Amino acid sequence: MYKGIGVSEGIGIGKALLIEEHSLEYTPKQVEDAAAEKTRFHDAVDVFCKNTQAQADTLRKSVGEKEAEIMLGHISIVQDPFLLGEVDKLIGEGQCAEAAFDSMCNMFIQIFSAADDDVTKQRAADVRDVRSGVLGILLGISEVKLSDAPAGTVICVKELTPSMIAEINKENISGILTETGSTTSHSAILARVLEIPAVMSVQDITKAAKNGDTVIVDGSKGTVIVSPDDEQLKCYNEKREKFMQEKKELEKFRGKPTASADGTVYELVCNIGKPDDAAKALEFDGEGVGLFRTEFLFMDKTSVPTEEEQFKEYKKAAMILSGRPLIIRTLDIGGDKDIPYLGLAKEENPFMGFRAIRYCLKNRDLFRIQLRAILRASAFGNVSIMFPLITCVEEVREGKALVEELKAELKAEGIAYDENIKVGIMTETAAAGIIADLLAKESDFFSIGTNDLTGYTMAADRGNSDVSYLYSALQPSVLRMIRSIITAAREHNIPVGMCGEAAADPMMIPLLISFGLTEFSVSAPSVLRVRKCISTWTKQKADEVADHVLSLATEKEVRDYLKTV
Amino acid sequence: MVSKVLTVPNAQGFHMRPASVFAGAMAKYPCNVFINFNGNKYNAKSTLNLIAACMKCGSEIELVCDGDQEEAALAEGAKMIEDGFGE
DSSP states (O other), X not given: OEEOEEEEOSEEEEEEEEEOOOOOOOOOOBOSOHHHHHHHHHHHHHHHHHXXXXXXXXXXXXXXXXXXXXXXXXXXXXXXXXXXXXXXXXXXXXXXXXXXXXXXXXXXXHHHHTOSSHHHHHHHHHHHHHHHHHHHHHHTOOXXXXXXXXXXXXXXXXXOOHHHHHHXXXXXXXXXXXXXXXXXXXXXXXXXXXXOOEEEOOTTHHHHOOTTOEEEEETTTTXXXXXXXXXXXXXXXXXXXXXXXXXXXXXXXXXXXXXXXXXXXXXXXXXXXXXXXHHHHHXXXXXXXXEEEOGGGTTTOSSOOOHHHHHHHHHHHHHHXXXXXXXXEOOOOOTTSOOGGGTOOOOSSGGGSSOHHHHHHHOHHHHHHHHHHHHHHGGGSEEEEEESSOOSHHHHHHHHHHHHHHHHHHHHHTOOOXXXXXXXXXXXXXXXXXXXXXXXXXXXXXEEOHXXXXXXXXXXXXXXXXXXXXXXXXXXXXXXXXXXXXXXXXXXXXXXEEOSGGGGOTTTHHHHHHHTOOEEEEOGGGHHHHHHHHHTOOHHHHHHHHHHHHHOOSXXXXXXXXXXX | OEEEEEEOOSTTOSOHHHHHHHXXXXXXXXXXXXXEETTEEEXXXXXXXXXXXXXXXXXXXXXXXXXXXXXXXXXXXXXXXXTGGGO
């Protein structure tokens, strides 16, 4: 069994087809006629561009516009005026086209490989692809015809390039294995879009597998088995069937309302960390966004993001969602993160320290900027404001008063905003749980942040291995906390959602239905699964389960019981 | 010579797509176009140089145009960046 990075989920079983790196060896030589050599080079570039354009067109038809753009990026690289200028210079000095182009490509491959962010690093693969393409043309070597691969092929290659993927006939490819690459490689992205299970960075897989070997590719777990025995084959065939079945089952729920078995409708939305994720939420059939974390705007910066900057991002998300709900959480950050310009001191106890709403209410200028930006964005969609880490009524009142002040300011400036914008709170502290009734009077909605709620209630840090066993939303204390929050919300007729991981947990779902949660905010890939789960429960059945659970005294009893329902 | 200081607004920064689009647009102009970032000077007509600059979201950069049609180049370039390359 070999391990790599699972970049495209699913199970693929097939026969290995090893793609050799066609030997692009050449003997560098001196050229006498530099002009002729330059012409030869530029002709090769033209052929490359034509071929690549054709690949882009194929990709556009077989996959999509965004994927086709990857090939257009290659054309842009090969037509890079700096690159071409330098190659011409080297040829002028007597180098042959192969050597000149090769050394310029290598320069950029090295620069990109040394970059500290993964996205830039992966672009080295694109330059390698362009290099191989042009060198192949200069040397008169024909490309390996991937389009001729027979059905049931598992491609094994050192590096899979976008141009290779463009040649693939997706029906024939059961899986993809490479020795390089990661989730952000263009080829990984393409494998996902083509829904071909793929595992990358499997060390020496091109030596471990031979042409014709049966190979099992588990793109979800990142494991590979070469020449499996009958047991393994049977097992994985079953896994594969199950995976395909589940996928098909889940697709039935696409476009359907989220409803319990007896017809109660819920809002099923997503948690996102940046505006582009809103598009992903829609892709996975989310009905909106229940939590838009705004910290990304403040990280990796040297100063506070301006109102314009923030407004642009909030507006973008709002517009992508076209009228679907977008709940924007105000800055939820503290001393645990390194943000020099915020002047956060290193605290003994950052999670019980000067962070989130506390920091914002004491740093009015910064808070005003964010709130103004959110208000302005509210003119472009269905936006709500949410305050994090609330522990007392004063915080909500102060926050809301500030919002009212800023609305008046914007009105006077003639800037549009949603007059009826809702302002709600995260209920994620023990305090909020206990005075939920008082807070419900002051808030337009609640969102239960079970991640922090569990930690604060159990006084246990999930990251501390000595106490992480205590960190569980199924602890009776946490369940009671959740129930009383939801009850308080319902009694005051305000919506109550959950944005912590528990919302997507099939063991929690019947409890949440019984307690009366109105909104589930989950990660995009969980949407269909959660919708399906909710559809299997009637209120009566959910109540029976919840009543029993609440009578139990220990987390283990709760867990063991929920496993059986 | 004209210049403007800008902040890279889009989430993925100057990744391959905006780099190619931007380089392609600037290549049309006869003047020199470059970007000052992090103490380095990058040829803005070169996709590869733009990617190598690793300009991420929030990076403060200076777009400089020098020569024929420098004003037009600066206007188009600045707008592309401010609009986040439509992302």
